[in-house]
Amino acid sequence: MIQSQKSFHDETRGILYLVPTPIGNLEDMTIRGIRMLKEVDLIASEDTRNTQKLLNYFEITTSQISFHEHNTQERIGQLIEKLEQGLSVAQVSDAGMPSISDPGHELVVACIEAGIPVVPLPGANAGLTALIASGLAPQPFYFYGFLPRKKKEQLAALEELNRHQETIILYESPHRLKEVLKAMIAVFGEERRIVCCRELTKKFEEFLRGSLADALIWATDNEIRGEFCLILDGNPDGSLAAAVDLSWQALSLKEHVELIMTETDCSSKDAIKEVAKIRELKKQEVYGAYHEI
Template structure:
């Protein structure tokens, strides 16, 4: 067990996870700017891209590259710097570090070394798109980029097709039509929403059935996309021939608490919880 008090005094440095704007520079928070100004080093996915952000906010902190191709080389170096007392801010090109971007390996290594890891809130494309989509915002499932290999992608989509919550994907403009077609083939022609160029001048939401979005995407796809797909319809409960009392008792014998077993049996059979409770306890229904 590990208990981190983020803002206590530490002998080591701190790893700060700093989100950056996904398009509109005005979405950079005051705290994010101050953090980038005060840390000893910025670990950036693309130092050239991040330098534009630093120049805009007049931040002079030194950078070091940290991306998917040098992760294993950099992590020991960055951990050593943190252990020596230096604080590091980790940033991706846009949005939250680790969310479809580099970062998770460094976070895991820092935690394993008992180093403090402090996240900052900020811009995120998935939730920004979701709240304006018109689809159910909760619960939702964020998936990110689907695998490219067709067989692996099909297997993943087959599993996701059973989810009853809104499912969120990321995709490039070059593959969005193909990806939508693959989703429709497994999910059916559900309602879905595309969000593109979020927070930028040409921000756009395209809402409709998957078939309508496919037609649009083949003609008009530009910019980075968030794809949001309506969840599956709940499966209608199927009544069992086994008496309710026996169903409840079987769950209890398997380790469930009586109330949890009663609730589960009620859901399975499409019954009111009280009806199952009464049946199990031998109580008569009252008008």
């Protein structure tokens, strides 16, 4: 049976408002967003200190409560109780849309299950902002967000992304950018087009357009600052790309041996032999790298 939500029909219960915040430039806060933050009874913030700067700028005096990835389960019950009492709550992340690579989704689900209206406000979003200025095809696109941190999981994610023909949107931090570009080259090849977008909406906003090889040279030769949104060309061959797995190229010899041992549950001796075969190297060379001789 379909579940219908008439957002402003029941005045006996509170409403959860999902309020986007600026991704850099405070002037990108919408008039409606400012009004909602002033009118609600409580603001659930990813970082109350960060949000307080925004509230001070717009002279908003509404009380805050912290709501982040480390206290989500504790806070959901508290917020649901307040909403059921008729209080209204605005949920905000540090920048951009709540739930998009930020906390919020679990609270939304809990509200829906409790029959509490969830009202989204439109506003700033780093992925779409970067996409429309990238010069790459704006549609269709595939939003992924942050890649996994562990190399094995990261390479697996990139292999899966290599099946997509759509333009791909990723987020990345400055201290991980160079290694991520190396992993991308191992999976996608050097010539795949990418646009590295940094400091969106801020004074030092910059779009770096070129191939993955070009991007890696830039990341090697320059001091990397600011949060990045990466817009990557899709693979025109789509699912055919999975036929050849070259993700091992981003691994050291020791990491490659350890990966084979994990995936096949074999001994280090057999894994060394397999790595030597894949890389067309002498077993002694792989043995020395694995045992750090």
